[in-house]
Amino acid sequence: MPKDEFEWIKQNTPSRYTQPGIIEGIGDDAAVYSAKEGFHEILCVDTMVEGIHFKKETMSPADIGHKALAVNISDVAAMGGLPVFYMVSIAVPPSWTDDELEDLYHGMTALGENYEMDMIGGDTISSPHDFMVSVTVYGRVEKGRHLVRRNARPGDIVFLTNPTGRSGAGLELLLEHGRHKEYTWPEVTLITYHQRPVPRVAEGRIIAETTTAASLNDISDGLASEANEIAEASDVEIELFKQDIPVAEELQRFSEKQFWNWILYGGEDFELIGTVPEKDWPVLQKRMHHEGKPLISIGRVKQGSALVMLTDGRQQTVLPKQGYNHFRT
Secondary structure (H helix, E strand, O other): OOOOHHHHHHHOOOOOOOOOOEEEOEOEOOOEEOOOOOEEEEEEEEEEEEOOOEOOOOOOHHHHHHHHHHHHHHHHHOOOOEEEEEEEEEEEOOOOOHHHHHHHHHHHHHHHHHOOOEEEEEEEEEOOOOOEEEEEEEEEEEOOOOOEHHHOOOOOEEEEOOOOOHHHHHHHHHHHHOOOOOOOHHHHHHHHHHHOOOOOHHHHHHHHHHOOOOEEEEOOOOHHHHHHHHHHHHOOEEEEEHHHOOOOHHHHHOOHHHHHHHHHHOOOOOOEEEEEOHHHHHHHHHHHHHOOOOOEEEEEEEOOOOEEEEEEOOEEEEOOOOOOOOOOO
16 A cells, blocks of 8 residues: 555656546645536446445456446436546555555546546545545536436337346356356456446437437446336336347356346446336437447336336346445345
8 A cells, every 4th residue: 555645646646637627636634626618517426335336356457447437427327418527535554555556546547548537636544454445426417318218208219328247147156156257258248248348428418419209328237227217217117028128249158047147237337227208219219320329228207106017028026226235245
């Protein structure tokens, strides 16, 4: 761990900023930036704790840094927003080296640069046992264009940006064999989906620009859980058609029971699930296709109780709100 907090901060202070609105960045008691007229600001935070969200056996420090920022960027994407700034707080135990911390920040910085984001502050403290990283992301979205879970209406089409389940499968491989094993190419793909998720910012922006009547949610806790969150927030029934839910090619080497469990309940895919009025669907689908972005219709919104039904041919079952829960034992 760093021997001097202030020297560490100095070493990791960005040499330049990409966002023109920064007035005061790292180096003072707080960051100051100018808000852009015509936009609403978005603020979100996530915390990752060693032993709960990651292990060194399954993720490198650079992977951890990437993911800690990615999960927050994904929350901004789920509102149709654009990520702009981020702040990082870490609690460092004696077991972490300076080189590992450098790699953590490199993983974060590389991802942030993809979205022209600037790190503008944070905090560094010591920890007696496990490592902890907490990232706060600031974003913006045009006024009147932010998307929320409560917008689903009967008749809407339910959509998904990409197949789910690959992150869950990748995690299972890592827990069984660790990250240093020589994996096959399909296995490497699954592991990458877990270690280096790609926030769907471009997709969220296209949806927000196309319609204000869409609902949107990112898949952090599993497809079933996030669909239920939309159903509950909108007080509607969501029907998902099993034959329309995509199964990634890399998952098809596993048993059907395994890959459906990952698809529905695996979590940490950070794809987007949402609903859109049927009249807006052709325009949205055309725009996404033009940008080379998949958009898959997987169900319908119906009048009824706040629940999710999975239809498989003539058989219907209630899809429970099951997925990762920090306080479930």
